[in-house]
Amino acid sequence: MSPTGTDNGNVNGEENQYDKIADGYQTFRKVNPATLIEESTLRGAITPFIKPGVTRVLDLACGTGFWSRKVLEWGAESVVGVDLSAEMVSIARKSTSSDQNIVYRTGDAKTLGLVDLFGEPAPAAEEGEFDVVLAVWLLNYAATKEEQRQMFRTVSSNLKKGGVMVGIAPKPTPLGEIDAWAEKVNREGKTIWGVTANCYERADVPEEGWKCEITGEIEGGKTISFKTFMLGQEIYEEAAKLGRMKGRYEWVKPTMVPEGGLEVRNREFWTEYFRTGPHMGVLVVHKD
Numbered sequence: 439m440s441p442t443g444t445d446n447g448n449v450n451g452e453e454n455q456y457d458k459i460a461d462g463y464q465t466f467r468k469v470n471p472a473t474l475i476e477e478s479t480l481r482g483a484i485t486p487f488i489k490p491g492v493t494r495v496l497d498l499a500c501g502t503g504f505w506s507r508k509v510l511e512w513g514a515e516s517v518v519g520v521d522l523s524a525e526m527v528s529i530a531r532k533s534t535s536s537d538q539n540i541v542y543r544t545g546d547a548k549t550l551g552l553v554d555l556f557g558e559p560a561p562a563a564e565e566g567e568f569d570v571v572l573a574v575w576l577l578n579y580a581a582t583k584e585e586q587r588q589m590f591r592t593v594s595s596n597l598k599k600g601g602v603m604v605g606i607a608p609k610p611t612p613l614g615e616i617d618a619w620a621e622k623v624n625r626e627g628k629t630i631w632g633v634t635a636n637c638y639e640r641a642d643v644p645e646e647g648w649k650c651e652i653t654g655e656i657e658g659g660k661t662i663s664f665k666t667f668m669l670g671q672e673i674y675e676e677a678a679k680l681g682r683m684k685g686r687y688e689w690v691k692p693t694m695v696p697e698g699g700l701e702v703r704n705r706e707f708w709t710e711y712f713r714t715g716p717h718m719g720v721l722v723v724h725k726d
């Protein structure tokens with residue numbers, strides 16, 4: 439356990455929080471309309487880097503494998519999915535058929551080191567085996583810039599020369615605005631897509647951001663909750679460079695109602711979603 443108690447992907451030294459909510463998270467992923475907007479924005483950002491039948495993807499924080507299976511549909515040749523939570527990995531395995539070219543393993547993205555195309559440790563390799571690293575809702579589990587640097591270092595060492603990371607993280611918020619942002623989400627309460635954020639304490643390095651608890655509605659009045667870190671936009675950029683992701687760095691904002699969006703929510707919903715600002719950004723960072 440690290441001094442910050444985050445070795446299990448948790449805040450304040452609790453047990454692995456995703457082991458307890460794995461089934462609920464699988465449902466949340468399916469039913470929450472935010473998934474549609476994440477899908478359309480991610481797809482637009484990642485598919486230019488996928489060469490059908492060629493591209494090898496490492497999916498860090500693969501969770502239940504939702505995006506591992508999506509990138510395969512979008513043309514990737516193979517995927518290695520890695521997640522800290524054994525329960526999430528177990529659901530990912532059950533949800534994936536044997537003819538899908540995906541292997542899953544448990545591991546910590548901060549300390550993973552190099553892995554091969556079977557997800558096995560490859561400490562002797564000089565270069566990474568992957569063309570693309572996917573990191574959907576991973577970086578917000580780094581408690582500090584130093585932990586984010588460790589995650590980016592794992593990304594850069596596993597990428598081939600010329601490789602790229604595509605991730606989703608909370609909407610980028612400059613450090614100068616992060617206190618106002620935390621106050622605003624605490625004040626406003628539940629969003630129109632059924633998610634509440636409670637930013638309850640400053641981060642372990644207080645000037646880097648906040649610790650927040652997120653509660654999301656699933657079906658039948660049930661909810662799931664998990665704790666995460668909302669660090670400032672500058673922290674992400676500095677950690678990427680320190681973790682040797684030295685190439686082009688850009689945030690892609692969702693701008694359009696996603697395909698199928700009007701089948702699940704009306705026009706007013708999407709107008710309000712864009713008026714209040716997206717909940718996330720897609721981060722694209724090149725290795726070189």
Ligand SMILES: C[S@@+](CC[C@H](N)C(=O)[O-])C[C@H]1O[C@@H](n2cnc3c(N)ncnc32)[C@H](O)[C@@H]1O
Nearest residue numbers: 447456499500501521522523546547574575579
């Ligand atoms: C919000 S879920 C996202 C899962 C998946 N990417 C998705 O979007 O459906 C966050 C995931 O990050 C994993 N996680 C947190 N810290 C991690 C770490 N240090 N290394 C690997 N996975 C981690 C959790 O176990 C959890 O499955």
